Structures are given as structure tokens and as C-alpha cells.
Amino acid sequence: MSQVVLITGIGKRLGLALASHFLAQGYQVIGTYRTAYPVLDELKQQGADLYQVDFYQQTQVDNFIAQLKQKYTSLRAIIHNASDWLPDNAQKEDVQYSAADIMQKMMTIHVGIPYQLNLRLKTLLKNSDIGGADIIHLSDYVAEKGSKKHIAYAASKTAMNSLTLSFSALLAPEVKVNSISPALLKFNEGDDDAYQKKALAKALLPKEGGFDEVIQAVEFIFNSQFMTGRNMQLDGGRHLK
Known part of the structure; x- marks a missing residue:
């Protein structure tokens, strides 16, 4: 039976690249998405088990977790890629979000969702038939530097890094928990x-x-037998500029 990897936020960019990679490697990929993009049909044809979940809606989160527990008995890894990037003056349809709304959204998607999934799926991770499993939080280099225009976002990523420390202690030795903090990966169109x-x-x-x-x-973390509770910085040396 294929090893099962759960990747959140696989609709585009890094999440899509991760899903495509692990499908090509023969993994069973579970993916979540909020918005339906045409490329998701290709992932389904390759065997991905996809779920449309709005992580800002707790009922949908609960239903998703219940479905996973009913369908799967083990997980090789959870890769927390789902993200949002609201500036502190965010607007939508000419309506400006309040500061409380922005902070709540950032903390929900980057902290609350990983927290819930890690806790509620820990038994599936500990049941991994390869003798070990991984949780990977995809964080951001600004978690250590801060951001003048994305204060809530940066704070939520810092909190995500704290989850790495806490869950690595809680779930050892069966599950390794690490963060990856990239800076610029790809420009947007x-x-x-x-x-x-x-x-x-x-x-x-x-x-x-x-x-x-x-x-x-991610592959390095999967293959490592001696790293947990750490944060890998992929920032091109920005911290020295």
C-alpha cells in the first residue's frame, strides 16, 4: 500500500508542485483546496484524493477530519502549506477588514488549522507503517524578521514555528516535526x-x-533520522543584508 501524505492548500504554486512531486514518487496524496482550479482535475486523474475545505469554516474542518479518520488508518506525513497573506490594511470589495478580522484569519489558517490537524490526526501519524512519520510546517522567513505591512501575517508564522517546538516534544519519537521558512520562491504573474x-x-x-x-x-526531512523541532531557513541570505 502506498504511503499517505496530506498536503493542505494544493490548488496552486508550491502546494501544487508538492502534490505533483509526491504523486510522481508513488505516494497516495490527500490534498485540500479552497478554490477549484482546472489543474486539480489533473491531480485527480493521477490519483490524488482531494477535498474542498474552507479552513475558515469550522464545520467544514470537522467534516474533513472525520472523513480522513474514516477512510485512512495511517499517515506518512502532514505538510501544512495552506496559507493566506493579508496586509494589515486589507480590503475586499471596497470593505476594509478590521484589525481583529485580519489577525483572526491569519492565526486561524497558520496556527489554528495546523494545531487541530496535528492533534486530531496524531494517531494516524503514529500508525505509520514505516516506523516514523513527519509533520512539516511551511512557515516564512519574516517570522523572525517581522514585517511593517504584514504584521498579523508575520506574527502568525512565528506562532506556527512555536507549534513546531511544542509538537516535536509531544509526538517524539514516533513523529518528527520541523518547519521550513522560505523567502522569495517564485514571483507572481x-x-x-x-x-x-x-x-x-x-x-x-x-x-x-x-x-x-x-x-x-521536504525530502531531506523525510529521510532524516535525527532532526526534529528545527526550522530550515531558505532565504537566500536575506538575514545578512
Whole structure:
């Protein structure tokens, strides 16, 4: 039977790259998404078990966890990739979010959801038939640096890193728990030349890290037998600029 990996937020970018990678490696991939993108049909055709879940709706979270417990007896890993990136002056349809709304959303998606999944699925992780399992929190380099325009986001990623410390202690030795904190991986479509130039200048290695950088880091964690409770920094040397 294939080893089962749960990846949250697989609709695009890094989550999609991770899902595609592990499917190609022969894993059974469980994926969550909030918005249905056409590319998800390709993942389904490759065998991915996909669930549309709005992590801001607790009822949907509860239903999703219940379905997993009913269908699966073990998990090789949980990779917490689902994310949101609201600036502190976020607006939607000409309505500005309150500061409380922004902080609640950031803490829910980056802390509350990993916390719930880790606790409520820990038995499946401990049942891994390979003699060990992994939880990986995909954090952000700004968790240590802070951010003037994304204060709530940065704070929530710092809290996510704290989950790594606590869960590594709670779940050892059966489950290793680590974080990966990338900086710039890939520009978005529409990022203009001026923005790209400014962003690249923030690092000692002025280039996009690429999704493969994180995939290789995940593979390293999977293969490691002696690392838990740590945070891997993939930031191009930004901390030294």
C-alpha cells in the first residue's frame, strides 16, 4: 500500500508542485483546496484524493477530519502549506477588514488549522507503517524578521514555528516535526520589473529560490533520522543584508 501524505492548500504554486512531486514518487496524496482550479482535475486523474475545505469554516474542518479518520488508518506525513497573506490594511470589495478580522484569519489558517490537524490526526501519524512519520510546517522567513505591512501575517508564522517546538516534544519519537521558512520562491504573474528588482536586492543570492528548493528540503526531512523541532531557513541570505 502506498504511503499517505496530506498536503493542505494544493490548488496552486508550491502546494501544487508538492502534490505533483509526491504523486510522481508513488505516494497516495490527500490534498485540500479552497478554490477549484482546472489543474486539480489533473491531480485527480493521477490519483490524488482531494477535498474542498474552507479552513475558515469550522464545520467544514470537522467534516474533513472525520472523513480522513474514516477512510485512512495511517499517515506518512502532514505538510501544512495552506496559507493566506493579508496586509494589515486589507480590503475586499471596497470593505476594509478590521484589525481583529485580519489577525483572526491569519492565526486561524497558520496556527489554528495546523494545531487541530496535528492533534486530531496524531494517531494516524503514529500508525505509520514505516516506523516514523513527519509533520512539516511551511512557515516564512519574516517570522523572525517581522514585517511593517504584514504584521498579523508575520506574527502568525512565528506562532506556527512555536507549534513546531511544542509538537516535536509531544509526538517524539514516533513523529518528527520541523518547519521550513522560505523567502522569495517564485514571483507572481503581474509582478512588475521594479518590484522584482527591489525584491531580489534583499538577498545575498539575488534570485528566485524556486519550488524545487522546498521540495528538496521536504525530502531531506523525510529521510532524516535525527532532526526534529528545527526550522530550515531558505532565504537566500536575506538575514545578512
